Amino acid sequence: MKKLLIYMKGFRKECVLGPLFKLLEASFELLVPLVMAAVIDTGIGNRDRDYIIRMCAVLVGLGVVGLACSLTAQYFAAKASVGFAARLRAALFERIQGLSFSDMDVQGPSTLITRMTSDVNQVQNGMNLTLRLLLRSPFVVLGAMVMAFTIDWRAALIFAAVIPLLSVVVFGVMLWTMPRYKQVQSGLDKVLSATRENLTGVRVVRAFGREESETEDFERENNALTHLQVFVGRVSALMNPMTYILINLGAMALIWVGAIRVDTAIITQGAVVALLNYMSQILVELVKLANLIINISKALACANRISGILDIKPSLTGPLDGQKAGNAGVSFHNVELTYKGAGGPSLSGVNFEIKAGETVGIIGGTGSGKSSLVSLIPRFYDVTGGRVSVGGLDVRDWDLEALRSRVGVVPQKAVLFTGTLRDNLLWGNEDATDNDLWQALETAQASEFVSAKPKGLDEPVEQGGRNFSGGQRQRLTIARALVRKPDILILDDSASALDFATDLKLRQAISSLPNKPTIFIVSQRASSIQHADTIVVLDNGQAVGIGTHQELLLGCELYREIYESQFDRGDRK
């Protein structure tokens, strides 16, 4: 938490004024029982109507001023805590943007979303309550005790007996419930992640008719959470009757002792009422204090989890004076890649060299390592053995930004972002003109359907690009990469949803680009890569064949099998 306090910088005034106004409010509250005592003793005792009205006006005044102080404190506390949370979210977002794919794999997107949302909210809530109540509640408890002892220390001895008992009940329930609330939180996390997974995969769930079993699974998790919540709720609910029993016993004792002392004219009736008021003020504040402690401990746990993310040292950093330019030739030297936490290597002993402007086809069965191989070029992952070079230089010696600005990547999953088509295409190069965008769309075989849209480049893109078909999304992501005019273009199975004719036209258009990039085409279709200058055949993370189509047909059994199986199906073009 300490580390997070740097994000409170600039809110010093709010952190002082918030609690200060809360203390002022509490001071006015502590005066109320005294005024009430005066109304009873002097006003009612002497049947002095004017005095009663004056004192009632004082009570209203105290209430209004107290309310004003409370609202002011709330304003400062909210300003500081909301500002703190906003900065924290921004810092988290920036850190997550800087994480490597490897770091992201370890954390997982669900965890990162939880850190950015509910954890930050919890910390914001904890900060707000701390600013308002951390000083106020103990101040009222102490103040009310002092006032009670000043009124009549003998009668106030009842406080000395009741308050420790009250504290035992309130804090005992708090200590018991705190760890259970943690279990509730983790149950809630489970329900949330089940919901998220189910909603993201809703089409698959329906396609496989899994609605019933998914509902059953969900109900099981949900019922477990409900049982735990009800159980914890019941125990917490015991707190109120127990504290009220104690407070009423205390009140009875106070009235009993007070009556005797009023009879013997040691204290007045008003003083007894004031003592009763102080007792209930103490009760309310003890309950608030217990809630505050629960909230602070929850906030601290969340703050530690947030710190955990902020503390991650990005595992990928480029040297500050790294390589910024070079030709677009790519070479793999004895490359090995083992993902963090994976049992074995996903790539091993991969060697090949590609000259600038050549086209490389990468083919192999599912899970053979095709995506892993191309992800090493823009340094999405670092090799765990050997080296990958671009322009003759190890990618780890490149300035990371410069390296990535030269590579256009079209990932397997076509992802578009909410906005317009233009917004999405400008991701490739924000300075691109409309003419550049249309050229990229033309090459990506997307200009026809984009120009048919009523708003053209200004056509809205809904979340995830769901208002476009799979094939249209693929072509738009290819256009986005082309807008960058990359020196190296990686198409990771990005034409899988296109028909053969469109796929062919796309490859021809890319190959005839004026400054033809070095192109990596990952595909399961032999037809997509057979005209490449070099084809790399992967099997179980190893390059079992490297050469041209003709060479591989003669010398690589796996390639021949893939080709012939597709040829037989008539896939060949």
Ligand SMILES: Nc1ncnc2c1ncn2[C@@H]1O[C@H](COP(=O)(O)OP(=O)(O)OP(=O)(O)O)[C@@H](O)[C@H]1O
């Ligand atoms: N982020 C990751 N963390 C751990 N293991 C991974 C990760 N990505 C891929 N793998 C593993 O590495 C191996 C190669 O995966 P990769 O995605 O490169 O295969 P692929 O040939 O592109 O497969 P496909 O054609 O199905 O997309 C697989 O066994 C996969 O389980």
